[in-house]
Amino acid sequence: MITITLRLSESLLCIFRDSGQPRKETVDVRVTPGTTVRDILAGQGINPLLVPMAGLSPPMSGTRGNTQKRVGMDTALDSDGILTLYGPLAGG
Amino acid sequence: MLYGYAGHTLRIDLSTETIDTELLKQEWVDNYIGGRGFTAKILYDENPPNVDPFDPENRFIIAMGPLSGLFLPASGKTHFCTKSPATGGYGDSNMGGHFGVNMKYAGYDVTIIQGKAARPSYILIDDDRVEVRPAGEYWGKTSTQVEEALKQELGEDFQVLTIGQAGENRVNFACISHDFGRQAGRIGIGAVLGSKNIKAIVARGTKSIPVFDPKGLLKKGKETYAACREKPGFTGWTPEGTAGITNWCNDVGALPTRNFQTSNCDYADDINGKAILKELKITDKGCFSCPIPCGKYGRAKTQFGEVYVEGPEYETLSLLGSNCELSDIHGIAHTNYVCDELGLDTCSAGVVVSFALECYEKGLISKQDMGRDVQWGDLESIVHILEIISRREGIGDVLALGVRDAAEKIGHGSDKFAIHVKGLEWTGYEARNAPGMMLGYMTADVGAHHARCWVLGSDVATAVGGNKDATVHDLISGGADFNTIPKADHKNVVPLVLKSQHLRPAFDILGTCRLQYMEIGLETRYYEELYYYATGKRLDFEKDLLRLSEKIWHLNRMFNKREIPDFGRKYDYPPARFTQEPIPSGPNKGHFVDMAVIEEMLDTYYAARGWDDNGIPTPETLEAHGLDI
Numbered sequence: 001m002i003t004i005t006l007r008l009s010e011s012l013l014c015i016f017r018d019s020g021q022p023r024k025e026t027v028d029v030r031v032t033p034g035t036t037v038r039d040i041l042a043g044q045g046i047n048p049l050l051v052p053m054a055g056l057s058p059p060m061s062g063t064r065g066n067t068q069k070r071v072g073m074d075t076a077l078d079s080d081g082i083l084t085l086y087g088p089l090a091g092g
Numbered sequence: 093m094l095y096g097y098a099g100h101t102l103r104i105d106l107s108t109e110t111i112d113t114e115l116l117k118q119e120w121v122d123n124y125i126g127g128r129g130f131t132a133k134i135l136y137d138e139n140p141p142n143v144d145p146f147d148p149e150n151r152f153i154i155a156m157g158p159l160s161g162l163f164l165p166a167s168g169k170t171h172f173c174t175k176s177p178a179t180g181g182y183g184d185s186n187m188g189g190h191f192g193v194n195m196k197y198a199g200y201d202v203t204i205i206q207g208k209a210a211r212p213s214y215i216l217i218d219d220d221r222v223e224v225r226p227a228g229e230y231w232g233k234t235s236t237q238v239e240e241a242l243k244q245e246l247g248e249d250f251q252v253l254t255i256g257q258a259g260e261n262r263v264n265f266a267c268i269s270h271d272f273g274r275q276a277g278r279i280g281i282g283a284v285l286g287s288k289n290i291k292a293i294v295a296r297g298t299k300s301i302p303v304f305d306p307k308g309l310l311k312k313g314k315e316t317y318a319a320c321r322e323k324p325g326f327t328g329w330t331p332e333g334t335a336g337i338t339n340w341c342n343d344v345g346a347l348p349t350r351n352f353q354t355s356n357c358d359y360a361d362d363i364n365g366k367a368i369l370k371e372l373k374i375t376d377k378g379c380f381s382c383p384i385p386c387g388k389y390g391r392a393k394t395q396f397g398e399v400y401v402e403g404p405e406y407e408t409l410s411l412l413g414s415n416c417e418l419s420d421i422h423g424i425a426h427t428n429y430v431c432d433e434l435g436l437d438t439c440s441a442g443v444v445v446s447f448a449l450e451c452y453e454k455g456l457i458s459k460q461d462m463g464r465d466v467q468w469g470d471l472e473s474i475v476h477i478l479e480i481i482s483r484r485e486g487i488g489d490v491l492a493l494g495v496r497d498a499a500e501k502i503g504h505g506s507d508k509f510a511i512h513v514k515g516l517e518w519t520g521y522e523a524r525n526a527p528g529m530m531l532g533y534m535t536a537d538v539g540a541h542h543a544r545c546w547v548l549g550s551d552v553a554t555a556v557g558g559n560k561d562a563t564v565h566d567l568i569s570g571g572a573d574f575n576t577i578p579k580a581d582h583k584n585v586v587p588l589v590l591k592s593q594h595l596r597p598a599f600d601i602l603g604t605c606r607l608q609y610m611e612i613g614l615e616t617r618y619y620e621e622l623y624y625y626a627t628g629k630r631l632d633f634e635k636d637l638l639r640l641s642e643k644i645w646h647l648n649r650m651f652n653k654r655e656i657p658d659f660g661r662k663y664d665y666p667p668a669r670f671t672q673e674p675i676p677s678g679p680n681k682g683h684f685v686d687m688a689v690i691e692e693m694l695d696t697y698y699a700a701r702g703w704d705d706n707g708i709p710t711p712e713t714l715e716a717h718g719l720d721i
Binding site for chain 2: 007009010011014015016018019021047049050052053055068070084086087088
């Protein structure tokens with residue numbers, strides 16, 4: 001099993017708050033290696049349509065953004081990491 | 093000492109060739125803080141009622157905020173305001189870059205221009221030296237030609253804003269250009285400058301801005317930059333900038349396609365942020381003091397040759413791309429370049445071109461009037477339409493009015509697919525299944541502009557969260573039925589719309605870019621603290637700034653009432669297409685907004701605002717906000 005720390009961006013938290021479904025900023029999830037981002041979201045009841053962008057950081061990298069690599073919904077995760085989920089961002 | 097401000101207002105009367113400097117009014121500072129607050133107050137007070145937008149007496153106002161030009165993230169916003177030729181009502185537009193900072197360093201928080209120059213001219217502002225100079229040699233030139241020439245003539249350290257041919261010819265959606273690719277795009281602001289015979293304004297400032305606590309501001313400024321860098325969005329959002337949202341909009345059925353006939357296309361991957369990075373981008377480009385440079389400066393290659401252009405941003409990708417069925421990223425970038433050179437707002441231009449293409453397709457505009465055959469998705473057709481608009485040739489003279497007034501002249505039911513509110517073309521978010529977003533567009537003071545309200549994410553959350561039998565996980569995973577996004581609920585959208593309408597323009601008051609807050613989540617407390625160190629005054633973001641933002645909303649509504657005959661509820665209605673035509677394809681297939689829902693949302697919205705049934709602020713509301721109108 002691997003541990004994925006899900007971190008919700010402020011834009012996503014805001015949307016959940018506004019739609020009456022407030023969530024915590026971070027939550028640890030234990031999954032088997034090879035689980036996709038999409039499946040992790042589904043397991044958490046987070047609709048992928050609300051997450052246009054996701055970034056993966058190594059574990060213990062704190063909250064620094066510059067260690068992140070952008071990942072797609074079908075990316076399989078093989079080791080521990082921080083998965084940051086971004087809500088939709090206004091285009092300008 | 094007035095901390096945080098340059099302390100002066102510059103007044104230029106082009107007709108009398110009078111230039112005056114006066115102390116910045118304390119009343120403006122105390123009651124309107126800066127930027128958009130200043131311009132709304134000044135336009136209401138100083139514009140002669142019912143003056144034509146192209147009358148010399150229409151004011152052209154430039155204003156910065158108390159945080160403009162200071163050591164903090166993205167403090168380079170410049171705010172412009174005038175009576176809009178597109179809507180006939182209140183109009184403002186802002187841009188990044190470096191111009192406003194230099195205006196403030198030159199000593200001016202506010203510049204008010206009235207009158208009309210006797211001949212094509214440009215305004216030179218070099219600290220205390222302010223001159224109106226002949227610009228005959230620049231008239232007819234493109235925006236970047238003029239910017240380059242003036243920098244060569246005066247020096248690289250001068251910041252230049254210009255209009256293109258579209259502004260000279262009073263196209264109702266002409267913009268102001270600056271810094272080889274930044275624009276104040278909306279409401280026809282460039283046309284008003286053109287009507288005053290002003291081709292360019294050039295500024296250089298070398299003075300300092302007094303701040304209450306320089307050391308504290310420096311420390312807090314550094315902390316704020318560091319906070320930006322710590323945000324996950326810092327590396328997540330910056331690489332693609334606003335274009336990063338393209339696929340999401342397509343997936344949720346909000347990407348304007350074929351003049352808003354539908355809201356989804358099958359080539360989003362070809363016109364998105366990744367396509368820009370792969371095909372166009374040379375370098376990131378940021379505004380003054382910005383830590384998240386969203387500009388993508390790049391090179392486009394088409395049959396027209398090779399051009400260099402900043403952009404396209406999301407709005408341009410959607411409105412000159414999918415909305416015109418142009419599916420080639422190089423082609424879209426070329427149309428962006430053409431608009432920049434001619435001085436056209438890419439948002440309105442995209443909607444006007446798509447309107448023209450639909451008129452042509454339906455036989456409402458002839459080949460003779462158009463000057464050639466034109467087709468959806470054809471780069472040469474789109475460039476042709478943009479050029480005849482800017483020169484006002486043939487049908488271009490009618491299209492230059494914008495879709496509302498063009499539809500009135502073209503007739504034959506074309507008003508049903510003229511996509512605008514109050515005369516301002518709709519921007520890049522199709523909203524037939526996004527009632528909050530639609531209400532935001534409908535009720536914006538300047539017309540259909542996303543900068544005033546953006547609640548699309550909440551609309552989608554409501555839609556997909558409201559029906560547990562149709563999770564979007566199923567919709568976008570293999571074998572999903574793409575046509576079953578549930579209808580979004582309109583019942584609870586008003587509080588969200590109000591909040592967004594107060595929040596997004598609030599940054600225009602301070603003189604900073606909103607993207608640090610909106611896109612990477614910089615906390616509002618940073619703005620409160622920076623404001624304190626700059627001005628020496630405490631500011632509560634919610635109680636003070638958002639309350640002022642709300643006050644400005646009422647003030648601008650009263651400006652529209654004063655200036656637009658029969659202004660009221662009917663000016664808040666969305667385009668007929670959105671209430672009469674179900675979306676024919678894509679994830680929101682079948683959805684539209686019934687007029688009964690529109691009326692219900694407006695009733696709720698007006699009541700929450702303290703406006704009467706016709707959408708006019710009540711005397712009690714005005715009094716509660718200290719507006720003596």
